[in-house]
Amino acid sequence: xxxxxxxxxxxxxxxxxxxELCPFSAGxxxxxxxxxxxxxxxxxxxxxxxxxxxxxxxxxxxxxxVDTAALLETVKSIASSSASGGDVPLDATILDAIISQIxxxxxxxxxxxxxQDVVQVGLALDSIQACNVxxxxxxxxxxxxxxxxxxVEWNHTQCRRVESYFLSSMTVACGQRDSYLEGLSLPACAxxxxxxxxxxxxxxxxxxxVHDWSSRSLQNYDQFVGSCATWTSNHTDQESECKRDQxxxxxxxxxxxxxxxxxxxxFDTCRNSSIAHFNAVASSVQASAxxxxxxxxxxxxxxxxxxxxxxxxxxxxxxxxxxxDEFQVEDDELDELVISLPPIPGEAPCDSSxxxxxxxxxxxxxxxxxxxxxxxxxxxxxxxxxIASDVDCNAMPSLTR
Numbered sequence: 001x002x003x004x005x006x007x008x009x010x011x012x013x014x015x016x017x018x019x020e021l022c023p024f025s026a027g028x029x030x031x032x033x034x035x036x037x038x039x040x041x042x043x044x045x046x047x048x049x050x051x052x053x054x055x056x057x058x059x060x061x062x063x064x065x066v067d068t069a070a071l072l073e074t075v076k077s078i079a080s081s082s083a084s085g086g087d088v089p090l091d092a093t094i095l096d097a098i099i100s101q102i103x104x105x106x107x108x109x110x111x112x113x114x115x116q117d118v119v120q121v122g123l124a125l126d127s128i129q130a131c132n133v134x135x136x137x138x139x140x141x142x143x144x145x146x147x148x149x150x151x152v153e154w155n156h157t158q159c160r161r162v163e164s165y166f167l168s169s170m171t172v173a174c175g176q177r178d179s180y181l182e183g184l185s186l187p188a189c190a191x192x193x194x195x196x197x198x199x200x201x202x203x204x205x206x207x208x209x210v211h212d213w214s215s216r217s218l219q220n221y222d223q224f225v226g227s228c229a230t231w232t233s234n235h236t237d238q239e240s241e242c243k244r245d246q247x248x249x250x251x252x253x254x255x256x257x258x259x260x261x262x263x264x265x266x267f268d269t270c271r272n273s274s275i276a277h278f279n280a281v282a283s284s285v286q287a288s289a290x291x292x293x294x295x296x297x298x299x300x301x302x303x304x305x306x307x308x309x310x311x312x313x314x315x316x317x318x319x320x321x322x323x324x325d326e327f328q329v330e331d332d333e334l335d336e337l338v339i340s341l342p343p344i345p346g347e348a349p350c351d352s353s354x355x356x357x358x359x360x361x362x363x364x365x366x367x368x369x370x371x372x373x374x375x376x377x378x379x380x381x382x383x384x385x386x387i388a389s390d391v392d393c394n395a396m397p398s399l400t401r
Contacts, residue, residue, distance in 0.1 A: 068106060068294075068295050068298035068299055068302065069298060071102075071298075071302055072298045072301055072302050072305075075302050075305045075306060076301075076305050076323075076324070078305070078309065079305035079306075079308040079309060079316075079320050079323065080320060080324075082308060082309050082316055082320075083308060083316040083317045083319075083320035083321075084317075085313075088309055092310050095306050095309055095310050096310075098306060099303050099306050099307075102299050102302055102303055102306075103299075103303070106295055106296070106298075106299035107296060107299050107300070110292045110295055110296050110299075110337065111336070111337070113288065113292060114289065114292060114336070114337050114339075117285035117288060117289065117339060118285075118339070120281050120285060121278075121281060121282060121285055121339065121341065121342070124274070124277055124278040124281040124282070125278060125342055125344075125345070127274040127277060127278070128271065128274040128275060128278055128344060128345050129345050130270075130274070131267055131270035131271045131274055132267075132271075132345060132347075132348040134266075134267070134270065135263060135264075135266075135267035135270075135348060135350060136348060138263040138266075138267075139263060139350065139351055141259075142256065142259050142260050142263055143351075145252075145255070145256050145259060146256055148252065149249065149252045149253050149256050152245065152248055152249045152252055153249045153253075155245055155249075156242065156245035156246050156248075156249045157377060159238065159241055159242040159245045160242050160377060160381060160384065160387070161381065162238055163235065163238040163239055163242050163381075163384065164381035164383055164384055166231060166234045166235040166238050167235050167383050167384065168383055169231045169234075169235075170228065170231035170232050170234070170235045171383070172231075173224070173227040173228045173230070173231045174228035174231070174232065176224050176227070176228075177224035177225050177227070177228040180220060180221070180224045181221075181224075184217060184221075186210065186213065187206065187209040187210055187213050189205075189206035189209060189210070190206065190209075190210050192206070194206075246387065246389070247390070247391060250364040250389060250391035251364075251391055251396075253363060253364060253393075254363060254364055254391065254393035254396055257363050257393060258393070260350075260352060263350065264350035264352070267348075267350055268350075271347060275344060278344065282339075282341050285339050286339055286341070289337060289338065289339040292337055293334060293337050293338075296329065296333070296334070296337055297329050297334075300327075300329045300333075301323060301327055304319075304322075304323035304327050305320070305323050307319065307323075308320045308323060363393045364389055364391040364392055364393050365391070365392030365393050365394050365395065369389065370386070370387065370388075370389060374387045
């Protein structure tokens with residue numbers, strides 16, 4: 001049969017219970033009383049069994065899972081009996097072994113478990129901070145894209161200024177052409193008819209006038225019409241280029257908006273998940289710390305009672321009363337077991353300034369996009385027609401929020 005539990009053996013040894021209360025198998029030679037052994041030898045043999053049981057308990061109690069509350073009551077009872085004059089035949093070697101077991105299985109294991117929990121809290125805290133670090137790195141990439149968008153926007157603005165200049169020049173040139181054409185008229189003599197009897201010098205003078213007029217008019221015509229055509233072509237080409245720049249700017253803006261939204265959304269998800277994990281770890285380790293402190297206190301008091309058993313008889317009663325009524329674990333020892341939860345790192349702002357105009361977030365497709373982004377430009381370049389937009393961020397599946 002297996003050995004009796006260590007706690008029962010201690011009670012049997014200290015209180016001298018009858019055999020029927022501490023039964024041993026008749027087939028177990030170690031448990032059969034030997035008439036030739038003295039009472040002290042029997043007690044020591046039983047004490048060795050008790051130590052063996054505690055050794056086995058330690059092997060099966062990894063992590064400090066000893067029932068310290070039950071053991072405390074048992075050892076307290078033993079110490080009380082000894083302080084009252086009862087015979088507890090446990091020598092110092094046995095008691096030191098028990099104290100060593102309690103120290104290893106409970107006190108030292110408690111400190112190890114505490115250190116492991118501190119590491120877990122630190123890792124959970126680091127995961128929150130990692131969200132900030134990742135987001136800030138992503139924001140740098142977004143800001144780089146934002147710089148590209150601002151450059152494209154500047155190119156578009158400059159393009160529109162050139163377009164405005166070309167439009168003004170075209171308007172002037174074509175106006176001059178139209179004015180010239182409206183004022184173009186043949187010499188007065190060209191409206192006349194000449195009879196056959198007309199003097200030849202009159203006719204010839206009219207033909208010379210018409211010829212001179214035609215030469216001058218053709219030169220002016222080519223100049224005015226050519227200038228109008230040149231500025232019109234320049235404006236048409238510039239307008240097409242500006243439309244391409246505008247489309248690129250607006251599409252890049254949609255991409256910037258999508259990247260910023262993704263970055264901020266992933267940050268929120270990461271942070272919320274990490275905080276939930278931190279809170280769960282904090283709650284778990286706090287409960288474990290509270291339980292460990294109780295275990296630690298009990299283990300220290302158990303050792304105090306075991307020291308009573310090691311004392312000389314005159315000191316036992318006073319030491320027992322001290323352990324029972326006055327013993328306190330030192331504050332610095334308990335402080336080492338307290339879990340100090342660090343504050344949750346502050347939330348780093350997800351900077352949305354690259355896509356904000358004033359207090360509003362607007363984007364291509366937003367009702368206020370044209371007036372907000374191009375309103376000042378159109379006011380400055382008042383000869384330009386309204387700058388229409390054919391880009392809508394919400395209509396782009398890969399960029400839709």
